[in-house]
Amino acid sequence: MRREIPLLITAITGIVFVLQYFIPHAPFNKMNTWFSDWFSIVGAFAIWLGALNLLKISFQKIMDKKSDWFFALVIIISFFVITIIGFAEGQGFREPGTTFSWLYDYVYSPLSATMFAILAFFVASASYRAFRARNFEATLLLLSAFFVMLGRVPVGDIITGFLPQQYQLSQVASWIMTFPQTAGQRAIMIGIALGLVSTSLRIILGIERSHLGGGD
Amino acid sequence: MSSTTRIRELAVVILILVISVIVYIGKIQGWNNGLMFSPAVSLTVVIVIFLLLLYILLRTLQGHLIGRRTVFLFVGLAVVLPFFMTLTLKFRVSPEVQQLYDALSELQPGSKVLVSFDYDPPSAPELQPMAVAFLRYCLSHDLKVIIIGLWPQGPQQANLALEDALKSKEVAAKKPEYGVDYVNLGFQVGNEFVIQRMGTDFKSMFPKDYSGTVYDDLPLVRNVKNFSNIDYSFNLSAGYPGTQEWVQVAVDRYGLKMGAGNTAVQAPMMYTYLNAGQLVGLLGGMNGAAEFELVTNEIGKGTKFMLSQSFAHMIVIAFIIIGNVAYFKSGRKKKL
Numbered sequence: 001m002r003r004e005i006p007l008l009i010t011a012i013t014g015i016v017f018v019l020q021y022f023i024p025h026a027p028f029n030k031m032n033t034w035f036s037d038w039f040s041i042v043g044a045f046a047i048w049l050g051a052l053n054l055l056k057i058s059f060q061k062i063m064d065k066k067s068d069w070f071f072a073l074v075i076i077i078s079f080f081v082i083t084i085i086g087f088a089e090g091q092g093f094r095e096p097g098t099t100f101s102w103l104y105d106y107v108y109s110p111l112s113a114t115m116f117a118i119l120a121f122f123v124a125s126a127s128y129r130a131f132r133a134r135n136f137e138a139t140l141l142l143l144s145a146f147f148v149m150l151g152r153v154p155v156g157d158i159i160t161g162f163l164p165q166q167y168q169l170s171q172v173a174s175w176i177m178t179f180p181q182t183a184g185q186r187a188i189m190i191g192i193a194l195g196l197v198s199t200s201l202r203i204i205l206g207i208e209r210s211h212l213g214g215g216d
Numbered sequence: 217m218s219s220t221t222r223i224r225e226l227a228v229v230i231l232i233l234v235i236s237v238i239v240y241i242g243k244i245q246g247w248n249n250g251l252m253f254s255p256a257v258s259l260t261v262v263i264v265i266f267l268l269l270l271y272i273l274l275r276t277l278q279g280h281l282i283g284r285r286t287v288f289l290f291v292g293l294a295v296v297l298p299f300f301m302t303l304t305l306k307f308r309v310s311p312e313v314q315q316l317y318d319a320l321s322e323l324q325p326g327s328k329v330l331v332s333f334d335y336d337p338p339s340a341p342e343l344q345p346m347a348v349a350f351l352r353y354c355l356s357h358d359l360k361v362i363i364i365g366l367w368p369q370g371p372q373q374a375n376l377a378l379e380d381a382l383k384s385k386e387v388a389a390k391k392p393e394y395g396v397d398y399v400n401l402g403f404q405v406g407n408e409f410v411i412q413r414m415g416t417d418f419k420s421m422f423p424k425d426y427s428g429t430v431y432d433d434l435p436l437v438r439n440v441k442n443f444s445n446i447d448y449s450f451n452l453s454a455g456y457p458g459t460q461e462w463v464q465v466a467v468d469r470y471g472l473k474m475g476a477g478n479t480a481v482q483a484p485m486m487y488t489y490l491n492a493g494q495l496v497g498l499l500g501g502m503n504g505a506a507e508f509e510l511v512t513n514e515i516g517k518g519t520k521f522m523l524s525q526s527f528a529h530m531i532v533i534a535f536i537i538i539g540n541v542a543y544f545k546s547g548r549k550k551k552l
Contacts, residue, residue: 021469033416039422043405044310049370065540091428096379104372108242109337114340120528124291125284128535132543142536149533152480152503154305155524170308182487191489 008208016203055079082108144180148173248464251300258301264291276542287535294531298523305522310491313507316475316497321446325358327447329441330472332462333377339479340373340456344459345505345518346477347377350382353512356386360436361398362446364459366410366423366457371402373427384514386494395434402426407457411465415443442470448496449474459486463494477504478508 006019020028060071066072086093086100093100133139150156151173160168202208226392236546241247254262259326269290272282309317324349335343363378365371378398381387392398404410413421418440432438439445449472453459461477466472467489468506473496478486480501489495499508502525505518 031417033413033420035415037420040404040406040411040413043407047405055264094375095427096375101372104369105376109340110236112337112460113503117341118293121288121291124528124535125308127532128287128539129284131536131539133540134548142540146533146536149529152501152530154522155306155526155530157308158305170310174310177484177487178491179455179485182491185485185488 003212006212010211011204011206015202017191018204051079084141146174148176151176219355228539240448246474248441252302255302258303259474261297261301262303265290269321269531269538275536276538277545279545281542282538290531290535291528294527295524299520301523303551306524307503307506307510307513307522309410309507311489312397312476312498313504313511314497315490316450316499319473319475319496320353320357320359321355323357323359323447326360326488328360328362328436330362330364330446330449331374332449332451334367335363335373335454335479336367336369337373340396341521342479342502343452343454343477344373344377344506345502345516345521346499346508347513348380349448349505349508349514349516349518350452350477351377351381352384352387352514352516355381355392355398356384356390358390358397359448362437362440363398363400364414365403366407366461367454368403368405370452371400372398373393374502375426386514395429396436399434400426401435403439407446408461408465411457411462412469415466415470416445418442443472444470445474450477451475451479452481453482458482459489459495463489467494469474475499 012073016028016031016035021035026211057075058075062069062076078178082103084098085103089098089100092098094104097103131145133142147169150159151169151171156169164170199208205212223457232256245308272286276282320329330348331354331426333347351361353359363371363374365374378400382392390397401418404421406421410421418437423431425431425434443449443466449462451459451462451474453462453476459478459482462472462474462476467474474494476486476495477498477499478501480503483498483500485494485528486498486500490498499505502518505516506522507518509516509518
């Protein structure tokens with residue numbers, strides 16, 4: 001039963017969601033509403049589950065004195081500091097001027113943005129070390145990147161300012177984005193969609209069971 | 217890990233903390249206002265960086281390769297130095313940005329605009345300038361703004377954007393009132409299911425606003441039942457759930473008229489929706505924000521950051537060229 005019940009839930013919700021898209025009338029529209037509300041409820045519980053799981057893993061790391069356990073301690077302290085402050089400030093804890101808001105604006109936001117900004121350095125370094133015109137395809141990619149990167153910033157038009165407007169880099173970049181790039185994206189998206197349809201059908205029909213966990 | 221490495225790491229962390237404190241105090245005191253390069257100094261800095269890159273290229277031709285720390289240093293300089301420069305760059309408004317502006321300008325005063333903030337602080341440098349510019353335009357043109365978030369941090373980012381938009385003279389003159397001219401309904405968990413439920417019933421997904429006010433007590437949304445009561449929608453997206461889900465559910469199924477602002481990484485995928493007419497306008501990355509600021513005649517962070525973006529792009533291109541020169545010079549063998 002531990003496998004049959006989840007398989008049944010998956011099959012029923014999957015079939016209802018497919019049917020309600022094509023038949024938006026009773027009872028399918030109502031069932032869709034129920035399942036959507038249930039999804040929100042389960043989703044809300046999942047947030048807590050995620051938070052508690054993070055805490056459990058972090059505590060375990062400290063207890064076992066695993067490598068970099070210090071960072072797990074930082075996670076736990078940050079978690080409790082922000083949670084306690086949030087609860088202590090009550091209903092309007094996110095309003096401007098609260099301690100929670102200050103922590104969000106001046107600690108969480110800059111730290112998150114910094115982590116993401118580091119990407120720029122690694123992209124530059126990786127491009128320098130690995131972006132090579134090794135063959136025809138790589139050269140094509142390199143040239144496209146060259147035109148788009150320059151064409152997407154004002155300096156591109158400054159460099160090609162002597163050319164007629166339609167040949168300036170911003171126009172070339174725009175053409176690449178609108179035609180060859182979109183064609184490639186469409187091909188990828190259609191491929192992904194077909195893959196999604198077949199995988200979804202396998203899950204709904206219970207052929208694909210890896211999402212249930214376990215070895216088989 | 218050796219103790220020396222640990223001490224070095226700790227020293228770097230302390231150094232970063234000290235710098236952060238100095239920058240924070242500097243922001244409060246407004247020190248940066250007096251620390252701007254004149255155009256002549258700015259140009260000199262640009263020329264010096266160009267000459268240094270030329271020197272690296274010549275050294276590479278002689279067989280001397282540079283390490284990645286040098287690349288990091290140049291990228292850092294390319295991003296930071298433009299903040300102190302007084303150079304201005306002229307740029308053009310792209311068709312997708314113009315399309316978004318045209319769609320907005322066609323709206324009658326009092327039209328309801330739904331804005332979904334589906335991003336968090338890591339993507340804020342790119343998306344926040346567009347959020348501010350968009351809200352500023354709506355509030356100064358009597359468009360009613362309904363904010364929601366499918367990402368937990370979205371509504372908080374919306375509040376920050378609102379704070380900036382409300383400082384604008386044009387907006388302040390209109391004296392927009394919370395609950396009447398704009399409202400923040402907060403975050404709701406459930407990704408595309410939230411969008412689907414909003415197609416039939418807004419209130420079931422957002423029974424209270426961000427501050428806990430009951431839905432029916434907010435005059436702006438009291439009569440908003442579903443997407444048919446929304447005149448235009450704008451989605452600020454940095455991933456999942458985001459523009460793709462909004463297009464698939466709200467646009468395709470419920471016929472919502474929608475534009476989007478995406479990170480530069482995500483924007484290329486949205487051109488498929490744009491060209492098919494499923495999106496009415498697209499702001500892609502920092503330059504999308506800058507172009508929107510240009511078309512709305514309100515200079516903001518998007519425009520200011522364009523110099524940094526331009527320099528960073530040029531530095532990356534320069535190092536790609538240098539890397540390829542080294543590659544061909546070594547007979548396609550050398551690894552950097």
